[in-house]
Amino acid sequence: MLDAKKIAKTVKELVKPISENLGFRLFDVEFKPENGWVLRIIIDKEGGVTIDDCEELSKRVSALLDVEDVIPQSYFLEVSSPGLTRELKEKWHYEFFKGKYARVFLKEKIDNKQEYTGYIDSTDNDNLVLRLLDKTIKIPFEKISKARLDVEKW
Numbered sequence: 838m839l840d841a842k843k844i845a846k847t848v849k850e851l852v853k854p855i856s857e858n859l860g861f862r863l864f865d866v867e868f869k870p871e872n873g874w875v876l877r878i879i880i881d882k883e884g885g886v887t888i889d890d891c892e893e894l895s896k897r898v899s900a901l902l903d904v905e906d907v908i909p910q911s912y913f914l915e916v917s918s919p920g921l922t923r924e925l926k927e928k929w930h931y932e933f934f935k936g937k938y939a940r941v942f943l944k945e946k947i948d949n950k951q952e953y954t955g956y957i958d959s960t961d962n963d964n965l966v967l968r969l970l971d972k973t974i975k976i977p978f979e980k981i982s983k984a985r986l987d988v989e990k991w
Contacts, residue, residue, distance in 0.1 A: 839909070839910070841868045841869055841870075842868075844868045844876075844907060844908055845866045845867055845868040845876075846866075847907050848866050848868065848876060848878070848902070848907060848908075849863065849866040851901060851902070851905060851907070852866065852878060852894075852898055852901070855894065855897050855898065855901065856878075856880055856894060859890070859893060859894060859897075860882055861880040861881065861882050861886070861890065861894065862880065862881045862882060862933075863878070863879075863880060864879040864880060864881050864919045864923070864930075865877075865878075865879040865919070865924075865926060865927075866878050866879070867879075868908070868912070873911070873912070873913060874908075874910060874911070874912040874913070875912060875913045875915055876902075876908065876912050876913070876914050876915065877915045877916075877917070878894065878895075878898060878914070878915070878916045878917075879916075879917055879918065879919045879923075880894060880916065880917075880918065881918060881919055885918065886917075886918035891916040891917060891918070892916075894916050895914060895916040898914065898916070899914055902914075921986065921988070922985050922986055922987060922988070923985060923986050924983070924984070924985045925939065925984040925985055925986065928960060928978065931957055931960050931965050931984075932960050934957055934986060935957050935958070935959065935960075936956060936957060937956065937957055937986055938954070938955070938956055938957075938986065938987050938988070938989040939954065939955070939956070939957050939967070939984055939985065939986050939987055940952065940953070940954045940984065940985055940986075940987040941953045941954070941965070941967060941976060941981055941983075941984040942981070942982050942983040942984065943976070943980050943981060943982060944980050944981070944982045945980060947974065947976060947980065948974070953967055953969065953974060953976070954969075954987060955967040955968050955969040955970070955974075956968040958973060963977055963978060963979070964976060964977050964978065965977075965978060965981065965984075
């Protein structure tokens with residue numbers, strides 16, 4: 838049986854040095870079925886990512902994956918930027934986007950709410966600190982089901 842998460846992790850380890858060498862921050866790697874399998878590599882850099890940036894990384898990654906042969910079936914390779922409403926999956930994502938506006942969905946309610954929007958204030962080992970309009974709230978990372986940057990509405 839195909840282990841998509843393991844493949845994504847392996848690809849991430851292979852691609853990270855290439856990405857960094859080109860001046861990109863490797864934001865995420867996904868491998869999932871979408872009308873066939875898609876290997877999605879998401880990169881970012883100061884000032885934003887261009888189509889040429891995506892094309893350059895795509896060429897290098899494609900050649901590397903042909904040699905390493907870590908994906909045992911056909912797939913589509915997609916290299917892109919994370920976009921304005923990018924999903925926040927790892928702790929460093931929250932740290933990197935400190936001060937940005939985000940929408941956070943919880944696995945269980947905190948203060949009778951399961952969704953919060955506010956500014957990413959800080960993080961510690963176990964928590965995200967989100968600055969709301971009227972207060973600051975500490976949200977344990979383990980209680981976050983999904984989070985993404987959002988368009989500011991204040």
